Amino acid sequence: MKRLVSIQDISCIGKCSQTIALPVISAMGIETSIIPTAVLSAHTMFPGFTFKDLSDNITPIMEHWKTLDIHFDAVLSGYLGNINHINMLLDFYDKFADDNTLTIADPVFADNGKIYPGFDEEYAKAIGLIAGKARYILPNITEAAFMAGLEYRTGYDMDYISRILDNLVSDGASNIIITSVIRGNENGIVARFEDGSIFEYFKPDIKGVFHGTGDLFASTFAGALLNGFSAEKAAGIAVEYTSYTLEVTLENKTHNWYGIDFETTIPYLLRLINHI
Numbered sequence: 001m002k003r004l005v006s007i008q009d010i011s012c013i014g015k016c017s018q019t020i021a022l023p024v025i026s027a028m029g030i031e032t033s034i035i036p037t038a039v040l041s042a043h044t045m046f047p048g049f050t051f052k053d054l055s056d057n058i059t060p061i062m063e064h065w066k067t068l069d070i071h072f073d074a075v076l077s078g079y080l081g082n083i084n085h086i087n088m089l090l091d092f093y094d095k096f097a098d099d100n101t102l103t104i105a106d107p108v109f110a111d112n113g114k115i116y117p118g119f120d121e122e123y124a125k126a127i128g129l130i131a132g133k134a135r136y137i138l139p140n141i142t143e144a145a146f147m148a149g150l151e152y153r154t155g156y157d158m159d160y161i162s163r164i165l166d167n168l169v170s171d172g173a174s175n176i177i178i179t180s181v182i183r184g185n186e187n188g189i190v191a192r193f194e195d196g197s198i199f200e201y202f203k204p205d206i207k208g209v210f211h212g213t214g215d216l217f218a219s220t221f222a223g224a225l226l227n228g229f230s231a232e233k234a235a236g237i238a239v240e241y242t243s244y245t246l247e248v249t250l251e252n253k254t255h256n257w258y259g260i261d262f263e264t265t266i267p268y269l270l271r272l273i274n275h276i
């Protein structure tokens with residue numbers, strides 16, 4: 001069985017980061033280990049959330065794992081919380097990743113033109129260190145613009161996206177998948193892979209903003225790659241699953257404001273990857 005390690009926070013309420021990665025990637029038939037970087041009472045859109053930094057635990061976990069001779073086929077990271085965690089992820093790459101390891105980083109720090117509470121421009125710069133090391137980075141359009149040093153725009157064309165991609169490539173990124181790209185009435189992804197190819201995948205835009213959609217995309221993408229799909233196919237599967245889940249969430253009149261109802265759509269995901 002393939003094994004992935006998911007390095008991100010546990011938000012006890014909120015359906016994001018580890019509480020999406022663990023169930024979704026496991027359901028895709030991948031052994032999913034975790035390193036929780038922090039425990040929050042709820043994700044950061046809940047006023048008054050608590051935040052317990054687990055930095056002290058990360059190095060001992062890595063040291064223990066080194067004694068186990070354990071191998072990871074993929075390393076997925078998402079919300080990291082602070083610059084210390086960024087350095088620890090880089091240390092993890094040094095200790096556990098080789099040329100065959102799929103290192104996939106979602107540089108979670110902003111959305112809809114705004115940096116999330118608790119982050120700043122310095123963090124946005126530091127996340128560039130991960131972009132230079134990871135095999136795949138999955139920024140949303142806001143994060144991509146910040147990382148590329150361009151101003152965030154709401155109206156844009158492919159030229160703007162190309163400039164973002166060019167800047168990220170010159171800063172050292174290998175394979176970039178920009179998510180939440182709006183094109184007319186569509187929402188989707190624009191990817192640029194290390195061979196220079198561009199890949200786009202769009203669906204009709206669904207009005208509704210939920211936390212955790214980026215995490216669902218990243219988890220599905222990682223799980224699909226480990227199931228042997230090409231990067232293009234894996235990205236397409238991730239868009240299909242994420243947009244279907246958004247649709248189902250909105251149809252559920254009792255859905256929560258804070259998260260998406262991925263629990264009910266896992267059978268669809270398994271059909272997408274042909275497990276049932």
Ligand code: PXL
Pocket residue numbers: 009011016017040042043044045078079108116211212213214215
């Ligand atoms: O969905 C990304 C995410 C993950 N973890 C925490 C968050 C967010 C987005 O805001 O607050 C704690």
